[in-house]
Amino acid sequence: MSRVDIHRPAMGRIAVKALALFVLINALFVLVDPLPAIGSLSAYNVIFPGRPRLPYSDFPDRAYNLSLYTLNAMFAAHEINAGPKPADEYRILLIGDSSVWGFLLKPEQTLAAYLNAGRYMSPDGRRVRVYNLGYPIMSVTKDLLLLREAMRYQPDLIVWLVTLESLPRNRQLIHPLVQNNASAVRALIAEYGLALDPNDARLIDPSVFDRTVVGRRRHVADIIRLQLYGVLWAATGIDQDYPDYEPAAIDLEADETFHDLKPPMLRAEDLALDVLRAGHALAGATPILLVNEPILISNGRNSDVRYNFFYPRWAYDQYRALLAAEAQRNRWHYLDVWDIVPMSEFTNSAVHLTPAGSLLLANRIAEAVQKIARRD
């Protein structure tokens, strides 16, 4: 028998077995959905140091970081996942938008980093350790989704920074992270009776094909890429691209509209305050410090109409009043620091802070945190 005669049936058998294996693995993927389990397997905190902020970037090759939608993988890459909570640690979680995450700030310049640099101690003698779980793009529903995941890390205090832009109802399901975690979002809607449509078309329900290995290939590839970028994160300490940017607008349009809302009245039902209530319910006995984060207050053209690019004055003023009233009604810990950062300490947006602005905010939050810790 020649070599080729031996090869021919072998090639056929190999092809059939490969096909059978391919079908079997895809079927198992659909049935088991191992993506969360795969996401939990991480080289971070084992081979590479955990990341001080959740993975996020639109420019992976420059930032050595990338955005992905598998929550387990995101948290597994974070330094909070390094191990069990130490007994001597007073654990504070920061949640919020890109200003908390630290857009255009180096890891050591974020709010969390400055709070940690303060080396605060809790009244019972534990060292305060602050974890940055902020994530870009404003939506309190996205914050709630992350908070749900974060609760397994046993926080002693949660600091939740919000702004008006994260509260309009029409923004709640706009975030890709929310859209790609539809079942988790629906569970939150059902559990806390959120005034959001669980059948909203923006929530992405994977088809059977989408749940196969082939359909999930992008998610799996993202998880693998995240591990690989761990090498460059560990090697360089870089986790963000720092492009040149246009400073936040000072001269503004004389436009009084805010999303689809018009003056004179902003109603409580226009805002997703129920999501904030859900957050407090989710946190249970763990206190939450709700912070109305600083915004840029412009003194440029049409600044009598608008505070900044995001906010007309009427809407923002009414939002502050509504949020303060809601906090008082529910006896929440509330800190309104909307105007503490001078105009010069914002970078490319009306909520992104410079390192100096970030430090200023950290000092104010530290004071409030100490008060809460003492009270509790």
Next chain:
Amino acid sequence: MSLIQILVFTASASVFGTLALAVARSGLERWRNAVRAARPWLMLAAGVIALYWLQPSTPIRHLDFWLPTATLALVGLIWTVTSRPRPIDIPTTLVTASVVAGLVLLIGATRYIDALCCLTPSRPPEATAILVVVLAIVALCAGFGQFLAGARQLNAALLVMVLGVFVVLKTEPLGAGLSALLRSLSGQSVAQASAFDVSWLGFSYIAFRLIHVLRDHAAGRLPALSLREFVIYVLFFPALVAGPIDRAERFVKDVRTWDAAPEQIDARAEDVSAGLQRIFIGLFKKFALADTLALIALNPTNAGQVQTAGWAWVLVYAYAFRLYLDFSGYTDIAVGMGRLFGVRLPENFDRPYLRPNLTLFWNSWHMTLANWFRAYWFNPLTRWLRTRSIGRDASRVILIGQTSTMLLIGLWHGVAWNFALWGVWHALGLFIHNRWSAWMRARSANADLPSTPTSVWRTRAVAAFNIALTFHFVALGWVWFVLPDVGQALDLFATLFGG
């Protein structure tokens, strides 16, 4: 070459390979003759189409059409010169020239067919311009053939021309100058001229094949090649982008001796299975492994950002393996595709990172390029040096031969300091290894002691140490290769060694 392009070529080659196998099995003489006759034409057409399809886009108007056309002109001219003094089969030559010209015109005609436009990255020039250029090329080749082909100086002139173009393309200021010239000719802004504007598909490899035939023709070693065989050899599509650099006399045997006769069923079946296997291995190496390692491989950006020696080594290792897997993956794909067409392209890699010394590394890394330089530079140079007074000192001959060869191999990648230093780095390594080996041989010969048995473990440990040492020497050499800024390379060396 993109994955889509590779898959299209693989599918086409697989169809041909399978068809040839089916014909061989059928035993039908008529089909056998048809396939045997069609094969070289298919290879010719695939080469010409690949030349245009794979050509990268350039910001200079229509240059992505004219550069492949210039390649064809060069191929035609050099064939005209190297085909003499043997008689030319005029009718078959005319048919081949007509087919090539027809293909060029057809590719150009896609400009007018939106559904097919375009094989080239941008819309081809107008048909009249293409027709004029094609006719001019045909006339030029015919004129050369008629009046000048026998002149020895013409061979040398073409050699200088090919080398000249090569040097211009590989030298950034000259490339930028050429870009400025081409931009002014096409009425575009000269201010934006850049060396990267003139990216000529596969010229590094095409040039070396052309130089090889010119040199072998001058030396009387070149076999008689028809125009069709010559075009197929120079433009064989699997090897167009990244080699290997085959030799004409070896290649043409595969073109001529292939058959789909019943007695070759096994050979054809082996071609299909081995070819596809190689392609799959190559695809995995290139797109799964190399492209993954590319994310973390050393580059000019991360070289300036890395903070510790340990991680710097990781980046260097990642680059070393990424480069090997990328290049050898391409070679696997090329060899596999060639095999589907019944051509056994030479190997370029043979486990180079497992070699115990640098000499053996260069016998197993980019082997066809190294062999080319051995044949056309190192051997003639060292032979010549031995005829001079300097030749009495063997070590000096070796030093000059190896340094100049490695320097040229470095500069083949680009005329820049970092490539020159990479070449010198390897030249010094080779020279030191050469002298060390000579010293060891002399020491063994002089020792006059009965050989003592050496333990297996000791032998293995020494071999492992040698492999590790050679690999690290090569890996550190890649630092020069990948970082265009010599200062940055020195800084990285300092980081690597804890400085």
